[in-house]
């Protein structure tokens with residue numbers, strides 16, 4: 119909150135020895151895209167910082183909430199150029215914090231879910247820099263809400279597992295055990311591995327018509343939901359031609375969408391409700 123962050127800053131002021139780090143880093147989750155899915159704490163941090171370090175998954179609408187006088191550093195991928203290495207991003211955070219800057223490091227979704235927030239926090243700790251973590255709505259939660267797929271549901275799914283699709287090289291983890299036990303499986307960064315995921319799970323004996331949904335640009339006005347099956351996961355993914363970001367949700371809960379989408383309305387920014395049951 120405003121008051122606690124003021125307190126922390128006061129505590130952080132350089133001591134007479136000049137040894138204490140005077141800056142501060144907020145590791146902030148921006149949520150899945152819809153600016154109204156920011157937390158109040160995130161908005162406060164955006165308005166109180168003097169330096170913003172942000173990446174690709176942060177929308178224009180959210181950047182527009184940052185006051186003009188705030189310096190902004192983009193550290194994400196642009197036009198196919200490689201993004202800054204994690205070490206370089208850590209270095210930016212550390213050196214500006216050491217200069218006494220009040221930094222918001224803004225990331226898509228939640229900083230601690232496939233967001234490398236832990237790595238950045240470790241770098242800050244290593245340099246004795248004070249920081250806090252402002253959680254964000256992670257893609258799985260945001261997409262589930264805006265496409266009407268409950269990630270758990272009584273008597274359908276008793277748990278949900280978030281995995282990264284990028285580990286799909288060589289041997290596949292035993293995901294079949296997860297989905298067959300009536301759990302929901304959500305893949306981040308999984309679209310490029312759609313083939314490996316499909317073949318791996320079919321190979322592990324999961325049935326061909328196992329329910330799968332792909333949600334692209336979740337929570338934004340461009341959101342699309344594709345309901346398919348395990349056997350046609352790759353085909354559906356290829357047809358999307360790299361639309362990004364995209365999330366894969368697998369499990370019996372996907373079937374609930376058919377009924378739940380019927381009266382689902384998107385509450386657009388400024389509260390103009392519109393139907394999204396496409």
Ligand code: SAH
Pocket residue numbers: 150151175225226227228229230231232233255256257258261305306307308333334335336337338363364365366
């Ligand atoms: N820290 C982020 C995840 C970063 S990894 C979070 O908590 O959400 C990037 C992956 O997140 C993408 O490949 C995609 O799978 C997923 N993702 C992020 N935002 C999304 C969105 N609005 N719609 C669909 N998938 C999204």
